[in-house]
Amino acid sequence: DAGITQSPRYKITETGRQVTLMCHQTWSHSYMFWYRQDLGHGLRLIYYSAAADITDKGEVPDGYVVSRSKTENFPLTLESATRSQTSVYFCASTPRRDTQYFGPGTRLTVL
Amino acid sequence: DQQVKQNSPSLSVQEGRISILNCDYTNSMFDYFLWYKKYPAEGPTFLISISSIKDKNEDGRFTVFLNKSAKHLSLHIVPSQPGDSAVYFCAASGRTGSTLGRLYFGRGTQLTVWP
Numbered sequence: 700d701a702g703i704t705q706s707p708r709y710k711i712t713e714t715g716r717q718v719t720l721m722c723h724q725t726w727s728h729s730y731m732f733w734y735r736q737d738l739g740h741g742l743r744l745i746y747y748s749a750a751a752d753i754t755d756k757g758e759v760p761d762g763y764v765v766s767r768s769k770t771e772n773f774p775l776t777l778e779s780a781t782r783s784q785t786s787v788y789f790c791a792s793t794p795r796r797d798t799q800y801f802g803p804g805t806r807l808t809v810l
Numbered sequence: 811d812q813q814v815k816q817n818s819p820s821l822s823v824q825e826g827r828i829s830i831l832n833c834d835y836t837n838s839m840f841d842y843f844l845w846y847k848k849y850p851a852e853g854p855t856f857l858i859s860i861s862s863i864k865d866k867n868e869d870g871r872f873t874v875f876l877n878k879s880a881k882h883l884s885l886h887i888v889p890s891q892p893g894d895s896a897v898y899f900c901a902a903s904g905r906t907g908s909t910l911g912r913l914y915f916g917r918g919t920q921l922t923v924w925p
Contacts, residue, residue, distance in 0.1 A: 730911055741816075741899060741917035742854070749911055757912070789853050797842050797903055799913055801853030 702726075705790050705802040713810050718777045720805050722790030728800075730793045731773040733757075733765065735786040736804075742789065748773055780809045813837045814902050816916035825925050829887040833900030833916055836881065840902040844913065845874060845885045848897045857898075858885070890923045897921070 703724040733745040744757030746765040764776045791799040841862040846854040860867040873886045900916040
């Protein structure tokens with residue numbers, strides 16, 4: 700099916716573990732984004748990518764790593780998870796600079 | 811420093827009445843504005859947008875107004891329906907520098923439409 704998918708949808712992990720959240724889009728959109736949503740903060744940009752092998756930091760990049768070897772995939776890795784990274788994570792994509800299309804989200808809990 | 815602000819975290823409206831959601835921005839480089847709607851356990855979905863060359867854009871029950879001099883936009887929903895109950899995010903983007911290719915989001919307004 701065409702669209703943008705995220706996996707897993709729910710994840711529970713422990714402090715200090717490495718976690719990778721996956722994002723896949725079938726539209727061949729150039730731009731891809733990772734956001735986190737926390738109560739009282741709305742959507743905050745973690746990292747974004749304008750094309751394969753091009754990534755840039757957003758508002759809250761600390762503790763996260765991204766890569767984009769293929770246009771359709773944009774994984775987000777928490778190298779050593781902390782409780783403050785408990786959040787809902789959304790991936791998005793767009794073919795140009797405006798309307799972004801969001802995935803269903805991954806709810807991550809760090810114990 | 812938040813560049814897009816939604817100062818009302820919640821709004822409650824009776825079914826059939828008008829809902830007005832407000833948004834302010836500070837960056838004069840923003841030239842494209844969007845509203846997203848979000849239901850629980852789902853990703854945000856695009857609702858309506860407006861370019862800075864316009865001051866109004868309509869799509870069915872949804873109308874967005876832009877006041878560039880005041881750096882203010884609003885979303886009007888008429889008539890409001892219970893299915894409109896969701897969190898609404900205002901977002902903005904620009905064409906140059908650090909604003910290029912990015913959306914800047916407000917913190918959202920929870921709209922509740924009661925029968």
